[in-house]
Amino acid sequence: MPAPGAGLVSDEIVLEVRELSVGFVRRDGSINRVVHEVSLALERGKILGLAGESGCGKSTTALAALGYRPPGSRILGGASMLDGVNLLELPATRLRGVGASGWPTWPRAPRSPSTPP
Ligand SMILES: Nc1ncnc2c1ncn2[C@@H]1O[C@H](COP(=O)(O)OP(=O)(O)O)[C@@H](O)[C@H]1O
Ligand SMILES: [Mg+2]
Numbered sequence: 422m423p424a425p426g427a428g429l430v431s432d433e434i435v436l437e438v439r440e441l442s443v444g445f446v447r448r449d450g451s452i453n454r455v456v457h458e459v460s461l462a463l464e465r466g467k468i469l470g471l472a473g474e475s476g477c478g479k480s481t482t483a484l485a486a487l488g489y490r491p492p493g494s495r496i497l498g499g500a501s502m503l504d505g506v507n508l509l510e511l512p513a514t515r516l517r518g519v520g521a522s523g524w525p526t527w528p529r530a531p532r533s534p535s536t537p538p
Contacts, residue, residue, distance in 0.1 A: 436463040436486065441499035441509075443478075443485045452495060456482050459499075485509070488516045 443456035456478045463469055471479040484491065486501045488508035501508040508516065 433465040434462045435465050435503070437500075437502045438462070438482075438486045439500045439502070441482065441485060441501060442497035443481050444495045444497050445491075446493045446495060452497070454497060456485065461486075 438459060438461045440458040440460055441456060442454060442458055444452040444454040447453050459478075459482050461469060471483060473479055481491075481494070485494070485496060486508070488501065488511060490496070490513075496509050499509065
């Protein structure tokens with residue numbers, strides 16, 4: 422007899438982040454690299470936590486992996502694959518479509534429009 426919950430969790434990878442590097446542009450135009458070649462995989466039905474001291478890059482990693490690009494941020498390398506699509510290469514308009522079709526929530530700056538203008 423299968424254990425309770427068996428079949429609900431699989432090792433299917435939903436999102437795969439490969440060697441993601443992210444930086445922010447400084448006032449002098451140089452780049453402050455804050456995420457260095459991070460790789461991780463989100464498996465369906467499982468929870469993955471990012472732990473580390475304040476300012477180590479947890480939020481920047483998670484937001485960049487979902488394709489969100491805060492003003493001044495730069496993707497310096499890597500990929501974030503969802504259903505065979507690299508979210509880091511999608512224009513913002515296409516990202517909204519990805520959110521509508523598959524993601525239960527989507528990061529968005531406060532008071533920014535919820536639909537494309
Ligand atoms: N919008 C931003 N502009 C410039 N630097 C930023 C911005 N957001 C975060 N940073 C810098 O990137 C680094 C990582 O920040 P963050 O990802 O917020 O860390 P954590 O979530 O682990 O506390 C920090 O040095 C922070 O100052
Ligand atoms: Mg944070």
